[in-house]
Amino acid sequence: MPLSQSSEGCGQTGDNSQEANMTCGPSLDLRAQILQLLNTDLNCSSIKSLQCRLEIMQKSSYYLEIYRHDPPPDPKDQQVYMSNSNLLALIDPSGMQRMKVLTTDLVKVRLALLEEYYAQIVKGRDELMAVVNQCDPDLVDYRDQQELQKKILYIIQTLSDFDGTLTARQVYLKHRLIPHEIHIATGLPRLSTSLLIKMPVMFNRDRSYTTWNAAMLHWEVIDQEQPEGDQQFEVHCRMLQPIPADEVQMFTFTCGDYSLQVNNLMPERSYQFSVKRDEACNLVYASWSELMILQTKAAPTG
Structure with missing residues (x-):
């Protein structure tokens, strides 16, 4: 639900409205920043959307996807091209198992991060709502305004981190999937891994x-x-x-x-x-x- 705040909320009207804003809350510019954030990225609809995206990620299935870097073969090229099924058959089972364990841990860490980001976003939203609804002369203090500005920047960064964690797919190889001697002998293409998420x-x-x-x-x-x-x-x-x-x-x-x-x-x-x-x-x-x-x-x- 969109939120709004005026000088009347501090009990001041008429010619004293500007003075009321200075004594009852943060500066007009800072208040405008807070209200803009509360009315856009932190409104009820946006928070509900974040919650739904988090729940979907918690309920999804995660797979370790292996892919090759060489381009598909040219039909005119007579060079022998190893099929994906034959290539995957050369993968060392113990190396694959270690990569799966590492990827499982990675998924758990990312889900925990999403939960923490969501909790921090909701907490920050509640704190900013309290700021625009209260009448506290101490808020005109320079240090308090600096802290509010830091809080706004922190919430914006946390929103960005939430989106970045949702879209992260790269999984870096920490174990050799195909033994080195086979790579040398066959000239196989380089392999990479990524996280495949199914809804x-x-x-x-x-x-x-x-x-x-x-x-x-x-x-x-x-x-x-x-x-x-x-x-x-x-x-x-x-x-x-x-x-x-x-x-x-x-x-x-x-x-x-x-x-x-x-x-x-x-x-x-x-x-x-x-x-x-x-x-x-x-x-x-x-x-x-x-x-x-x-x-x-x-x-x-x-």
């Missing part, structure tokens, strides 16, 4: 439903307009609070589509479903899976 998978609760003995599940990927091919998802199903006569039901499915029908369920029972991306060999971090609880309907009579 969270969410159930479509409007389209998911149950019958008396089945559940039809639908899910989608956040910010993905069209379903991508070659995707694998892992779906879990578990009966909740079975009565003593029930046989506890638990199912696990791997699915390449964005929907799944789960059959052989019992009527009038609650089931918890979860969906996440299927684990790949280059997955380094994924701590979240989407949950949904549905109840089957009563069995038909007659």
Whole structure:
């Protein structure tokens, strides 16, 4: 919600308004800077957007992507070109595992940084709101104005750091992925790594439903307009609070589509479903899976 502040907020009106601004708050120029920041990058909509972006990053899946630096082959060139699959087969498994561990730590550090940046931004917003809403003669003190200016610059820098951490993708190689002797003998291209981020998978609760003995599940990927091919998802199903006569039901499915029908369920029972991306060999971090609880309907009579 946009915020505004005038000299009337300090209880002064008429010809004394300029004097009131000087005795009841920071200078007009500094107050204008604070209000501009509160009305733009720190307004309610912007803070909510930061929170949503943070939550998406916390729920995303992170992969270590390896790519080569040499250009694609020229069809007219008769030189032997090693395919990506053959190139990846030469990667040292122990070096790859160490890189995955380092990348996992990197992802955790970046997520922790995003949380800290967000907390500092919200704290700074609250402090600036308190400044423009209070009437404190001490604020005309030069040192206090200097501290306020530093706070404004710190918040602006923290907003920039938040965006920079969101977009950072480079992962620097600290271990040799292909043994040195193979590089020398074959003249293989130089390899680099980067962080591949895949958006969270969410159930479509409007389209998911149950019958008396089945559940039809639908899910989608956040910010993905069209379903991508070659995707694998892992779906879990578990009966909740079975009565003593029930046989506890638990199912696990791997699915390449964005929907799944789960059959052989019992009527009038609650089931918890979860969906996440299927684990790949280059997955380094994924701590979240989407949950949904549905109840089957009563069995038909007659």
